[in-house]
Amino acid sequence: MARRLRTIRELDVTERRVLVRVDYNVPLEGGRVVDDTRVRETLPTLQWLLERRAKVILCSHLGRPRGQVREELRLAPVAEVLERLVGRPVQYVRDIVGPDARAMAERLKPGELGLLENLRFDPREEADDPEFARALADLAERYVNDAFGAAHRAHASVVGVAKLLPSAAGLLLEREVQALERVLRSTERPFVLVLGGAKISDKIGVIENLLPRADAVLLGGGMANTFLKARGYELGRSLVETEKIGEAQRLLDLAEQRGVRVELPVDVVVAPSLDAPQERQVVPVERVPPDRAIYDIGPETVKRFSDVIRTAALLVWNGPMGVYEIEEFREGTRGVAEAVAACPGFTLVGGGDSAAALKELGLADRVGHLSTGGGATLEYLEGRELPGIAVLMEEEA
Ligand code: ADP
Numbered sequence: 001m002a003r004r005l006r007t008i009r010e011l012d013v014t015e016r017r018v019l020v021r022v023d024y025n026v027p028l029e030g031g032r033v034v035d036d037t038r039v040r041e042t043l044p045t046l047q048w049l050l051e052r053r054a055k056v057i058l059c060s061h062l063g064r065p066r067g068q069v070r071e072e073l074r075l076a077p078v079a080e081v082l083e084r085l086v087g088r089p090v091q092y093v094r095d096i097v098g099p100d101a102r103a104m105a106e107r108l109k110p111g112e113l114g115l116l117e118n119l120r121f122d123p124r125e126e127a128d129d130p131e132f133a134r135a136l137a138d139l140a141e142r143y144v145n146d147a148f149g150a151a152h153r154a155h156a157s158v159v160g161v162a163k164l165l166p167s168a169a170g171l172l173l174e175r176e177v178q179a180l181e182r183v184l185r186s187t188e189r190p191f192v193l194v195l196g197g198a199k200i201s202d203k204i205g206v207i208e209n210l211l212p213r214a215d216a217v218l219l220g221g222g223m224a225n226t227f228l229k230a231r232g233y234e235l236g237r238s239l240v241e242t243e244k245i246g247e248a249q250r251l252l253d254l255a256e257q258r259g260v261r262v263e264l265p266v267d268v269v270v271a272p273s274l275d276a277p278q279e280r281q282v283v284p285v286e287r288v289p290p291d292r293a294i295y296d297i298g299p300e301t302v303k304r305f306s307d308v309i310r311t312a313a314l315l316v317w318n319g320p321m322g323v324y325e326i327e328e329f330r331e332g333t334r335g336v337a338e339a340v341a342a343c344p345g346f347t348l349v350g351g352g353d354s355a356a357a358l359k360e361l362g363l364a365d366r367v368g369h370l371s372t373g374g375g376a377t378l379e380y381l382e383g384r385e386l387p388g389i390a391v392l393m394e395e396e397a
């Protein structure tokens with residue numbers, strides 16, 4: 001039976017208290033928000049609710065306080081940023097489900113906003129404790145989830161509360177699901193999969209799920225090393241997951257059986273260590289010196305990858321091609337990012353570091369969809385059901 005995601009459009013919110021789970025897990029430095037992207041991304045949903053005169057109660061986690069109050073992880077700096085972005089006062093309380101939170105919820109008038117304290121200050125959040133979920137639900141009359149980045153967590157504010165109130169996906173969550181579903185269901189060809197990042201162990205699930213449908217798979221980043229090793233190359237001091245070489249071989253065999261074209265780096269950027277980027281050198285992959293490690297793909301590889309990327313009707317990219325955090329090892333990621341930006345097909349880029357790299361390169365708005373979830377995006381691409389989304393689905397009549 002077909003299932004569909006309930007969306008905010010189906011929810012009667014006018015003059016009602018609406019609890020909105022957002023992902024305001026923003027980077028902080030010295031008590032200030034250094035990147036407000038995650039707050040900005042929720043604005044369409046907030047605007048939608050405020051225009052309908054809802055009383056909006058926002059809740060989010062921030063960092064990993066592990067069930068304890070941590071002063072430096074309070075949501076106060078987020079409240080400030082939010083006020084500026086929405087252009088209205090935000091009633092922030094240093095409380096989650098206690099008397100101050102309840103008083104705030106009672107006080108809110110139609111078209112006003114409140115923000116609860118960091119959900120993870122309470123150990124019951126991550127335990128999906130039913131009483132905590134009930135207390136959250138008691139603050140409001142409707143529930144909206146717009147926190148895609150937390151949708152793979154079976155936590156009280158993601159799953160428990162959604163079962164207790166009429167609930168739906170916010171506009172951001174809906175957009176994420178639409179883009180990811182397009183990738184998972186689409187029959188557009190050629191379908192090109194570009195994978196990089198540090199480790200193959202993080203990506204096996206994604207490869208396994210998408211490879212059978214792909215026409216070409218391009219492998220770069222540290223994870224390509226384990227595949228290169230499986231093909232018998234000597235890689236000096238490069239990161240190799242020795243215990244995963246067999247797995248890499250199995251995936252290469254699977255690709256061959258399915259007639260999927262696999263491209264591995266033909267040239268690479270090496271250096272003695274990450275502390276000596278100025279000693280970078282480009283070498284053919286069969287000539288990595290024993291005292292060097294691979295930190296990026298080389299220009300010839302970028303050219304070959306770009307030629308394939310150009311032909312894609314559908315493309316998924318996860319994982320940087322090298323240690324993009326260091327300028328000397330960023331060229332491979334830049335080259336691939338530019339090719340993806342120029343690709344005429346539908347392109348989806350996901351993963352925490354992949355998104356960060358695209359932003360740093362100023363190419364974030366040149367891709368079809370930049371998925372905001374790190375772990376959530378990968379789990380979705382693995383074909384797994386995310387608990388926070390499953391709970392918002394209903395059977396189609
Ligand atoms: P994402 O967050 O997009 O899923 P990953 O977390 O899997 O991506 O990988 C990103 C990390 O991989 C970056 O920190 C980057 O420095 C690292 N990385 C990429 N290539 C290499 C390499 N050749 N050697 C070591 N680390 C690498």
Ligand code: MG
Pocket residue numbers: 351352353
């Ligand atoms: Mg990462």
